[in-house]
Amino acid sequence: MNETLKNVAPLLENMEARLHGFKKDTYADFLNSYLEGNRNFFDELNQQLAVQEEEFLNEFSDYFVEYAASLLEQETNKIKRNNLQLNMNMFMAIYVMPAILEGKQEKSKELTDFICEKWAKRFKGSNIKSADAASIQSGFKTKLCYVTTAVCKSLNKPEDCYELNLLRDYRDNYLAATEGGEELVKKYYDIAPTIVKRIDKSDCPKEKYKYIWEQYLKPCIAYIENGQNELCGAKYIEMMEELQSQYLITAK
Structure with a gap:
């Protein structure tokens, strides 16, 4: 060489x-x-x-x-x-x-x-x-719900499952239309691929995805189904802030 x-x-x-x-x-x-x-x-x-x-x-x-x-x-x-x-x-x-x-x-x-x-x-x-x-x-261009997709995949749910479609519809037709919502979606859309890659490389990705499902996504889905869109938005922000602090903020 x-x-x-x-x-x-x-x-x-x-x-x-x-x-x-x-x-x-x-x-x-x-x-x-x-x-x-x-x-x-x-x-x-x-x-x-x-x-x-x-x-x-x-x-x-x-x-x-x-x-x-x-x-x-x-x-x-x-x-x-x-x-x-x-x-x-x-x-x-x-x-x-x-x-x-x-x-x-x-x-x-x-x-x-x-x-x-x-x-x-x-x-x-x-x-x-x-x-x-x-x-x-191409992953950027398809506007994937990176975190939600990864969680659903870990739970053996198909890519067109009810939960994913519901959350995509919420993102595109409600959250993005709220005041500051479009910027919020863009911000988390930018950082989500990095978060998913880091979870995948961690010691227990399946356990982490199960935690995200139980702690955040499952309640979000219930809020949407009950017409409580604002509560879903607050829970979504809480989820991404936790993931950002855990997987993107590195020690100095």
């Missing part, structure tokens, strides 16, 4: 700032900036992927994962190290994996699969997945 590809440090720099750019209106620009800032690296990687065999995929993925591990080992504070792990997991999923796949080499997807597999083995409970930029951006 040549010296260009051994210089992986810049790939994991400025993670926090770039994670803040993971929003519908800014993600594409942030990803392009990331690609341009590491253009020499990704050009060389694409050249190698065009000619190298599986041995290279193994070597590169091992090298990259061990470099990431060395960054975590430098952090001695357990809380900060856990936060760094969460940030790194998400950063890999929304920046590093898409950047590799943007090269569109035949072996690009194979390489990202190698990295994801080795990542899961090296970092217990960190099962990152590979997706290209177009797939990630």
Whole structure:
């Protein structure tokens, strides 16, 4: 492996700032900036992927994962190290994996699969997945109820289930039409994908989703059914504030 590809440090720099750019209106620009800032690296990687065999995929993925591990080992504070792990997991999923796949080499997807597999083995409970930029951006465009969808999925409910449709209708036809509601929906729509990704990477995602269902979504549905839309709005805000404080505000 040549010296260009051994210089992986810049790939994991400025993670926090770039994670803040993971929003519908800014993600594409942030990803392009990331690609341009590491253009020499990704050009060389694409050249190698065009000619190298599986041995290279193994070597590169091992090298990259061990470099990431060395960054975590430098952090001695357990809380900060856990936060760094969460940030790194998400950063890999929304920046590093898409950047590799943007090269569109035949072996690009194979390489990202190698990295994801080795990542899961090296970092217990960190099962990152590979997706290209177009797939990630399509999630923004479909206006998903990210948290509600994740909760319903964990409860084995279908994507067109009654609860999801009811809450989507409430969001689009009531909450967004209230004073300050449109801005509220936009704010939480921007942060919800990050929250869901962090819950998914936590130790007990199923238990957390069950808690969200019992504590927040189930009461919200009852309020809507009883015509108590304002109470549903207050409960929804309470839910997102708790999730934001738990999954987005990191220790200094």
